[in-house]
Amino acid sequence: MAYSFELLKTDRKSRARLGRITTDHGEVNTPVFMPVGTQGTVKALLPETLKALGAEIVLGNMYHLYLRPGHELVRDLGGLQRFMNWRGPILTDSGGYQIFSLGALRQITEEGVVFQSHIDGSRHFITPESAVAIQEALGADIMMCFDECTPYPADRRYAKESLDLTVRWAERCRKARKEDSRALFGIIQGGVYTDLRQEAVERIIRIGFDGYALGGLSVGEPKEIMWQVTEETAPLLPTGRARYLMGVGTPEDILEAVFHGIDMFDCVLPTRGARNGLLFTNRGKVVIKHARYRDDSSPLDEFCDCYTCKNYSRAYLRHLFVAKEILAMVLNTIHNVRFYMNLMEGIRTAVRGDRFLEFRREFLDRYVREPEEVPCVRPSAGEAE
Numbered sequence: 001m002a003y004s005f006e007l008l009k010t011d012r013k014s015r016a017r018l019g020r021i022t023t024d025h026g027e028v029n030t031p032v033f034m035p036v037g038t039q040g041t042v043k044a045l046l047p048e049t050l051k052a053l054g055a056e057i058v059l060g061n062m063y064h065l066y067l068r069p070g071h072e073l074v075r076d077l078g079g080l081q082r083f084m085n086w087r088g089p090i091l092t093d094s095g096g097y098q099i100f101s102l103g104a105l106r107q108i109t110e111e112g113v114v115f116q117s118h119i120d121g122s123r124h125f126i127t128p129e130s131a132v133a134i135q136e137a138l139g140a141d142i143m144m145c146f147d148e149c150t151p152y153p154a155d156r157r158y159a160k161e162s163l164d165l166t167v168r169w170a171e172r173c174r175k176a177r178k179e180d181s182r183a184l185f186g187i188i189q190g191g192v193y194t195d196l197r198q199e200a201v202e203r204i205i206r207i208g209f210d211g212y213a214l215g216g217l218s219v220g221e222p223k224e225i226m227w228q229v230t231e232e233t234a235p236l237l238p239t240g241r242a243r244y245l246m247g248v249g250t251p252e253d254i255l256e257a258v259f260h261g262i263d264m265f266d267c268v269l270p271t272r273g274a275r276n277g278l279l280f281t282n283r284g285k286v287v288i289k290h291a292r293y294r295d296d297s298s299p300l301d302e303f304c305d306c307y308t309c310k311n312y313s314r315a316y317l318r319h320l321f322v323a324k325e326i327l328a329m330v331l332n333t334i335h336n337v338r339f340y341m342n343l344m345e346g347i348r349t350a351v352r353g354d355r356f357l358e359f360r361r362e363f364l365d366r367y368v369r370e371p372e373e374v375p376c377v378r379p380s381a382g383e384a385e
Contacts, residue, residue, distance in 0.1 A: 002181045003024075003142070003210055004021070005019060005020070005022075005030075005210070005240070005241060006020045006022070007240055009352065011351045013354065013356065014259050015234070015260055015261035016031075016258045016259055016261065016347070016350075017030070017031070017243075017258075017261055017351065018031075018352055019263055021057075021089070021142075021242060023089040025081060025087060025089045026087070027056070029056065029348060030242065030263040030264060031254075031258050031262070031263050031265070031344055031347050031348060031351075032056060032265070032344060034055075034057050034059045034264065034265065035050065035271060035337055035340075036058075036267065036268050036385040037060055037084070037086075038059075038061040038384045039060075039064050039065065039068070039385075040083060040084040041084060042271060042333075043271055043333065043385065044271070044274070044329040045333055045334070045337065047084065047085045050086070050337070053334065053337045054338065054342070054344075054345065055088070055341060056088055056089065057088060057089040057142075058086060058089075058090055058091075059092070059093060060090055060091070060093075060138065060140070061092065061098065061384070062092050062093060062094050062095040063094075063099060064095075064098070064384050065080070065134075065138055066095070066124075066126075066134050071134045071137040071138050072137060074139070075137040078139075079139025080092075080140065089141040090138075090139070090140050091144070091264075092135045092144065093246075094131045094143070094144040094145060094147065095126065095146070096146055096147040096187070096215070097246075099126070102116070105118070110168075112125055112126050112128065112130070112146075113125070126146065127172075128145070128170075128173045129173075129176040131146035132176040132177055132178075135182075136177075136182060141182060142182070142183040142184075142185060142210075142211070143177075143182055143183065143184050143185070144185050144213065145166075145170045145174075145184065145187050145209070146173055147166040147215055148169070148189070149219065150163070150189050150216040150219075152192070152219045152220045153221075156193055159189075159190060159192075159196055162189055162216075163189045163190050163191075163199065166187060166189045166215075167200065167203045167207075170186050170187070170204055170207055171207055174186075183210035183211060185210060185211040185242075185244060186209035186213070187204070187212075187214075188200045188201055188212060188213065189215050191216060192229060194232050197233045197236075198232075198236060201236045201237060205237075205238060209241070210242075211241050211242035211243070211264075212237045212238070212241055212242075212244070213244035213245070213264075214234070214243075214245050214246065214262075215246050217229060217247065217248065218246070218248050218249065218267075226248070226253070227253075227260075230256070230260050234260045234262055235260070242264055243262050243264065244263065244265075245257050245265055246266065247266065247267060248265055248266075249265060249267050249269070251280065251363070251367065252364065252367070254343065254347075255347070255360045255363065255364070259356070259360065268385040270333075270336035270337055270340050271336065271337065271385060273336060274329065274333040274335070274337075275332065277321045277328075277332070279335060279336060280340070281301035281303075281339070282301055282302075282363075283366060284367050284368030285368075286300065286314070288314065288332070289318065289322060294315060294318060295315055296313065296318075297313045297314075297315060298314055299312070300317060301339070305338070306334055306335050308338075309335060317331060317332065343363075346363070
């Protein structure tokens, strides 16, 4: 069964969309949040638990899996789904952001990128062609083009050069794909410059891809800029293709992006936050180590249906975290992932009923927003999620 995306409906009062992705490994309902499993695992969760929490697709990373354990080993052992015992769809990031994060340890050329492994210092060379070949060997259902992740800030000249290189690499990725049943998404760069983003959209669409992603965001820019770029760029993307905002986001970021017509999201925040004691609730974020929860017998989130909230108190979760017990990571991750899955389920139900704006307003009215305790970024080369 080849990859496909079907747009089911658009909310009458916004650009929010309801869709369905079909792959060889199952269907994905959009808007969707993809838990991050950079190294072939979503930390602290069994695959069966992840599925029970409502996850339909996970994200793996080409860069990390290429270095360890190696894409050829994964291929020889039956592909990433069998290797990690996750039977659902998988999207693989091409590693552009991770290589970007290496800084002085990498050198960008027209042919590709020479870089030193953050693990052992060994030298490697990745080209657009090899990036696609590695993702095909891993068995990804959705692959990403190899791109240069434009940093923030970047002057106009650099952003234009980065855009041009990303487009040339995208053309090479498209030609290198051997298996049409696997989707290949093009990535839109252009920094914070409206006309460059528009140019990138036109050129990447001309090449032709199964879906389109907004790259070069969630790299340190103010949220207002991220939202502005998303608002200006998302409507330019083809209506009948999935739209992916890479490395985003917080609950409020997701709601804002869905409003502008984005379908797919990923971020380390729910899982990394869980391991660092940052928990999400319908009333806002909870930093569980705080002393105020020492004798709090209430569940973490009264509106949540997860195993953690049904069986444990805030006091117990605080005790586990302060005592550095492994169970703290497990219970916290169960809750945060379910919170995000519930959010996406609520969004889809609202779009289906043409009441997304009401849902967003009701959610944000009760959700207390505070400065992030854990940055919402994609995993860097040295910080595998």
